[in-house]
Amino acid sequence: MKFTLSWLKDHLETDATLEEICERLTAIGLEVEDVDDKSAYKPFVIAKVLSAEKHPEADRLKVLMVDAGPEVNGGKPLQIVCGAPNARAGLVGALARPGTYVPGIDVTLAVGKIRGVESHGMMCSEKELDISEDHNGIIDLPADAPVGQSFASYAGLDDPVIEINLTPNRPDCTSIYGIARDLAASGLGTLKPKAKPSFTTQGETSIGITLDLDDERLCPAFGLRLVRGVKNGPSPVWMQQRLKAIGLRPINALVDVTNYMTFDQGRPMHVFDAAKVKGDLTVRRAKDGETLLALDQREYKLGPNNVVIADENGVESIGGIMGGEHSGCDENTTDVLIESALWDPINIAKSGRALGIITDARYRFERGVDPQYMQPGLDRTTELVLELCGGTPAEAKIVGYKGFEPKVVDFPFSEVKRLTGLEVSTQESRTILTRLGFTVEGEGERVSVKVPSWRPDVDGKADLVEEVMRIYGVDQIKPEPIEKLSAVNGRILTTLQVRTRTAKRSLAARGMLEAVTWSFISEEQAKLFGGGSAALKLANPIAADMSDMRPSLLPGLLTAAQRNADKGYGDVAIFEVSGTYETDTPEGQRRVAGGVRRGTASIHGAGRLWSNNAKGGGKPVDVFDAKADALAVVEACGLPMSNVQVEQGAPSWYHPGRSGTIKMGPKVVLGYFGEFHPKTLAALDVSGALCGFEVYLDAMPDPKKKATRTKPGLDLSALQAVKRDFAFVVGSDVEAGAIVKAALTADRKLITGVNVFDVFEGASLGEGKKSVAIEVVIQPVERTLTDEDFEALTGKIVANVQKATGGTLRG
């Protein structure tokens, strides 16, 4: 919402400076977005060309001697080189002297020498002053324009323009009058009363109006007045200047009056050329397929959701949004129909949005136009038309208007303190509300407050508190500490929140970089990873490849790894801990830790480093890198690792032989890891050595509640632990895990650990065989073990492994 200072002062009697006004506007909730104080125009003065001689060295240039009054150059004429075709002796125009910033050409002038002749300034065109696109010549003012005076004040360009960022709840401040009312209420001046329009009507508005609507809210009331014998032409300069200052293009007096009313009073008006309206007017829903060539010269296809004003010709105007070209007013208009109506805000918003029309009328109607001002607005517009165009007004025709019933709010003044902490006396609160136009009825602490017709946003007590508070001054509210709920706060994070945080930090501590990728991916990618259901498809995606809620973090991470590789960073280890979506319900949103390693980006670091020779880095990542990452998350989240099992195989997007499933018990799937299926990688258009994992943090059972923080006692044996190595020959398909388990269970007391340290396959073992070497850690408990003890234990281990896997001790 834009307005000029002088326009505001039409309604507000005040001595406040521009700066004070702007500060106050922001303080009462009308945030000033931009102020143009027009100081840029100050240096330009009106000057008269005394003589214009041809430049001695250039045919197209002239050397002017210019008089800019007694204040400039000690009253002596200035020499200026000028190329304008209309430069001539006797011309009065706008002068810029050296040092002046010329906005239209973005240049600060200096004394120049043009082809050997000094130039002490510039006579400006309208374009150079940024007031229009006209650059055919320099500004040519009437001969009586006062030489030496400010050009800006002469041309009305010195009126500061203020733009406020209006919140959608304040229809009352879509008018300059309303803004003045708010400022006056805040004590910055006095609101000037609206003058009662006075004119005499003659005859009746002889056109019938029918509201043919299934829902009367669509157009609760419609007012129309015929003015005969008007003379339409350009509106007066003062009106044009104001409209131009706020960015509107003057058209003709009748149209300009409606625009003026829109901003001055927040009352959008429409004018029809009565000669072009055929028969009576009907307000109705448009029929499917009806069209209108509107005032913006575009043709709109209408339908039943658009409420229109039609005559026998068809649709003449889209109610409350935009008029039609056919019945518009031009310089030939002699009889004008002035319309002032009320429209349904919701329908206007929907209709305007569907048609893609943004107008000052729609802006106001969708926020809510003062119903009580419908008829006064029609009268005020009539008065302006009479002033500007003459003519004879007829009696207005008002249809549907049922009067205005104000909302009443039962308001205890104590609400102000309860909600804001402000101590405002009841008298002060009462005064503020009254100044804003509310009617306060009753005495004492609890009153009835009638809401004025221009404030549809005010519904209840809290709204009134806001009114009192913003006018009294938000800066009066002092910060007040909140009470501490406890001296030392306890834990505040849920287990899932703690695990989310732990998963992130433990993966980052494994050298991985945390990414945040899009929650939506392409349908094709979603389907590859088990997603793509209709319920998880966006109806209005921002791009075709961001259409489906992701079923997995992996497609985002895999494609991100490839993007980095394409930029020359092929060894990347990235992870994300975030949501995936199985259904559209809250329960269907999973919390997943997922990661991808590419190239040589193992935990040891990527690439060929000298120390790789000893430390085993530099080789492509594989399933075991992903397994280590996945198990690290599980372990960091505090799950008992002795209950965690790893099974061969994972969902279809993984490599079937190089992937695994992490489970807890037979049912709970904690996650998957592995290398990827070549078809998945091809479909994603990614390549290279890749492995990845996903761990479902939300699937992890809550830790058991412990009665005490004390850890179980520790029995530190004084006896030396012993290690024994075994190698078993087993079938190639036997899992090493089964051998480990069998060895561990041979003696649960003495055997404290079993580690696989070698797996060997070779011709010497025979077809379909492999050798698995394990190291068994034996911790004697009561006494040092004898050779016989070891023999017995070894026998048990071998027997157990044989029983479980069919393996035999390698000879």
Place this chain on the structure above:
Amino acid sequence: MSDLENLKTSLLAEIGAAGDEAAIEAVRVGALGKKGSVSELLKTLGTMTPEERQTRGAAINALKNEVTEAINARKTVLKDAAIEARLKAETVDVSLPVRSSPAERGRIHPISQIIDEITAVFADMGFSIAEGPDIETDYYNFTALNFPEGHPAREMHDTFFFQPDEKGERKVLRTHTSPVQVRTMEAQDPPIRIVIPGKTYRQDSDATHSPMFHQVEGLVVDKKSHVGHMRWILEEFCKAFFEVPSVTMRFRPSFFPFTEPSFEVDIQCDRSGPIVKFGEGNDWMEILGCGMVHPNVLRSGGLDPDEYQGFAWGMGLDRIAMLKYGMPDLRDFFNADVRWMNHYGFRPLDMPTLFGGLSQ
């Protein structure tokens, strides 16, 4: 006596000439071994007269001591030399590179770090962290938050919609974290003090808008919290979060459907340089929106607005991350470019705490 002198001279010469530990051992055996030259002399002590023992005997003992000492001294020298030689042989080029620690190489995304920073501050003020689903019903995202059907404010949200279900209801991607306000009020009795960080979505994309972004929201509901308390919390938060000794904040009346009264809050800062500085300067920058919870929202949460009251605030997580740490473009947050993550990310062990500081 000259035989002893001669022996001594020749033995000391041999000791001095011994080049390694084996050579000195040979000398020792030759002199002090069972059949060594000095040992042989010592054997003669038993046959001596007391007088002889006093003179020649003492001389032989002195010779033995002197030779033993010389051998030991030489042994030490040779041992040291041997160690020296070994050390020299073992010398490597320490300028050769080593692997960095994975914990130093990994990075936490700024969003996660900022959430931890915010958690640290608000945990100290007695808040917990609440979360909610990204896919929301129209009810929780709008209606329960007092966005009337058809209200222009609803349209300002540029909502992502899902396809309507058989009942014609269509779910949305939440446009703000505020649905969690009502979900929390439904699930928990006051007093409520929660902070809600999370992903939010709007159909918008440029340098400062992304179709996916993050918000953090706060909610206090009890029987007495008012705008003054809200001011205090927000000022204390901004001081702690931006790690400056003081901030000046400006509360402007504004409008949000779910609060009444509503405010936009500006923070005083210096924007003259490439990086915004808080706690100094003469510019204002809008940083958050807030207000007293609208009576209709309290009702949606099953609370009587005449009995309960409270306030809520919300701000862009990505935006305050950008303000604090200087990332120029929001879209980079979601690009997973390793150069960006390395540069703007945080080391996993740099955990924001109040006792160690939010940032290093």
